[in-house]
Amino acid sequence: MKKTALGRNLNILESNLNKSSQIASLLSISPILGDILAKTDGVDVSNAEDFLNPKLKNLMPNPSKLMGMDLGVTHLCKAIIDKKTIGILGDYDVDGVSSSSMLKIFLILIGILPKIIIPNRFKDGYGPSIPLMHKMHMEKVDTIVTLDCGTVAFEPLEYAKALGMNVVVVDHHISQIDRPEAIAIINPNQLGDDSKMGYLCAAGVTFLLCVALNAKLREMGFYEGKKEPNLLNLVPFAMLGSVCDMMKMIGLNRAFYHTGIAVLQKNLQNYDSLLQEEKIAFCGLRQLILAGGKQEISSSYDIGFIIGPMINAGGRIDSAMIGVDLLTNTDETDAARLAAELKTLNQERREIQEEIIESAKKMADLELASGKNVLFLKSDKWHEGVIGIVASKIKDLYQKPTIIGSISKNSGVMIIKASCRSIDGVDIGKSVICALENGLILKGGGHAGAAGFSAKLDDFERLFDFFEQHLHQDVVSAKDGAKIDIHCQISLEQIDDKIRDISRLEPFGIGNPKPLFLIKNAVIGDYSVLKELHFRLNLRTRHKNDDKYLWKSAILFNANATLLGDFVKKHQGKEVDIIANIEYGSYGLSIVVVDFAN
Structure with missing residues (x-):
């Protein structure tokens, strides 16, 4: 299977032309939206209307x-x-x-x-x-x-x-x-x-x-x-x-x-x-x-x-x-x-959060160097009110189940209050409940993607070993099977107002991710750096039409000093296949790059 720039398996979802054309005709939508709906889990011709135009009276x-x-x-x-x-x-x-x-x-x-x-x-x-x-x-x-x-x-x-x-x-x-x-x-x-x-x-x-x-x-x-x-x-x-x-x-x-x-x-x-x-x-x-x-x-x-x-x-x-x-x-x-x-x-929360994230990243780098599958980071200087957000950010950055703990004294006992966030395929909530049933934590609960608990600081090493062992196989399996699903292959020429109706797929989230497009044969013309962090890419078609290239602008967030940022620098002026979300909002069209297929 073809790999992306971030090392993920490229999985191009198979089209069902009969199903997608029926849905597009039934709902009077673009063929591209019909194709995406046909590839959405749980959606078929019988319930596509309820998915795209959900009404409380029908779904209550x-x-x-x-x-x-x-x-x-x-x-x-x-x-x-x-x-x-x-x-x-x-x-x-x-x-x-x-x-x-x-x-x-x-x-x-x-x-x-x-x-x-x-x-x-x-x-x-x-x-x-x-x-x-x-x-x-x-x-x-x-x-x-x-x-x-x-x-x-x-x-x-x-x-x-x-x-x-x-x-x-x-x-x-x-x-x-x-x-x-x-x-x-x-x-x-x-x-x-x-x-x-x-x-x-x-x-x-x-x-x-x-x-x-x-x-x-x-x-x-x-x-x-x-x-x-x-x-x-x-x-x-x-x-x-x-x-x-x-x-x-x-x-x-x-x-x-x-x-x-x-x-x-x-x-x-x-x-x-x-x-x-x-x-x-x-x-x-x-x-x-x-x-x-x-x-x-x-x-x-x-x-x-x-x-x-x-x-x-x-x-x-x-x-x-x-x-x-x-x-x-x-x-x-x-x-x-x-x-x-x-x-x-x-x-105030934002300012506190950014300080903790920088500190947590340094700790995470050390933990990963020792081969850990789970990141369990703690400090007595971290504000417990923002550790959930920090856990989410660190999880996204390192693609590991992440536990962020704030240490404080309670009735003379040093306590860790922790927030957990997990990656797809690794159920952190079940692990927390298991830790509770085994007496490793004082209280806790949650669900697959997010959980929280409190524990005695003295039990930290034992608890870290528990999560590392309990989640090890799931983390390995999730990493080996990491893939990125492509909902639609498209060219730069096809990205116009005719597919604006893809915004009707809102709200996006678990169970209904933003559709990912594989933009074929685009050339990275040049790029500029925004706020010393993001890249604004100027993309063009491979061939001219009427002696002119078609140009489109795209954004690559948090690109500087990353694998994707380095990829852009090495491939400037070259033809690439781009993996991106295409969004239509009050501000118009946006192409948000998330990876490259080359």
Whole structure:
């Protein structure tokens, strides 16, 4: 198999002309988009319409398919009707904040004001804890709903039960064989759940919970003489969680994205005419979008790289409650203040993050020189609020499962709080759960691509050996089988507005990667260096047409002093086959180079 400049196996996906032409004809799309859809996992003639134009009404499942949903809904509806105090305890990332904001808004709209706690990353740690359960008890909470956490919170949930409180867990993280004490555990990734909705994030599961609660309350006559909440206004929160938690962009998640974008755009355009009770779902988002320098959200990039990081910055640097207070606000002035605060925190986060990345890269180089398959890097100088982002960056740079740990003292004991990110084919979440079951870590959890845990510093060497041995074979297999899938072969002449409809494949992500094009027989004319880091390439056709070459501009990010940057320098003026994403946005056409096939 042909190798790329980065040493990956070049895999040109085989076309099915009959299937692609049927899809193109059925949906009235370009032949190239039809060909890409025909090569997309799980897409065929029967469901291509739902993939390209996903509608909530077509893809919305019966929430009761989720294990534990009916039990949780029955209990919560009784608590609502009996006017019991309901508490919300969410995670401090975008998924947790979105889930918590969504459920809080739903409850407020039906006349219930919940007590809400988002653990402080630095004081409380991740998820439910005994002190937080005690705090809920002191607030006279009857039922606690944990969001994006709780699946493995055995001791805190047992403590809550001993205090006479009820707990409903809403989560999506990997479970263990044992189950914590709870009225219901609603988690598509728990053992025994056969809903096939394991690709949902917590915000997606929370939306299904709101739908089920609404239907049950209607059935019980709760809305007689009352106005039902408009559940469509909650979809943008499910969209936020799905994109920012990097879930598979398939099925219901695609409907969340497309519906969420449409709902946001419609309500932001007509914001001044919204009723006061409708503004609660849009006031904070509107101010956050404005703080991000945008007028509206129009792409997954806007969500994942502009809005999401600002929400995350609260939990990473200060308190995630800033995000919940913002997203559930109805006061324009207060919302603008909170949005500005998150913007400032996000800038601070960037500065801290860049310092740690430079330090981590030096450590990683030393580890790789010793032949390690897993990067486990730690320091007592690293801010624990950004180690997840650093782990992601280091993983991308070195293509190794990466664990980044921040060391601090807790009750006289030195503790590592770690974030893990993994490569395709290596399930880091299962390894963390296995480490927990073997008593190697104090607490932890996650999923295939991302996880987190805390452990005693004294156990570092033993833990490092565990991950190295547990993941060794998977890492070797992933490296040997590393390939890059080419969705379409194309020439420079074919890159024009006739294929603009490929942007309809949004949102991109796991399960729906950006299509990769093999641009054949292009010549690298010259290049310029941007910000001492990126390369702007001028590409031309091999042959002239009407005595003129056709020229196209392309960008190669983070190229300087890299293998790809060196390749460009050696092949200037030469004919090459380019592997690239082709993107169409508000700024026009972009060719983003990711590798070379020569």
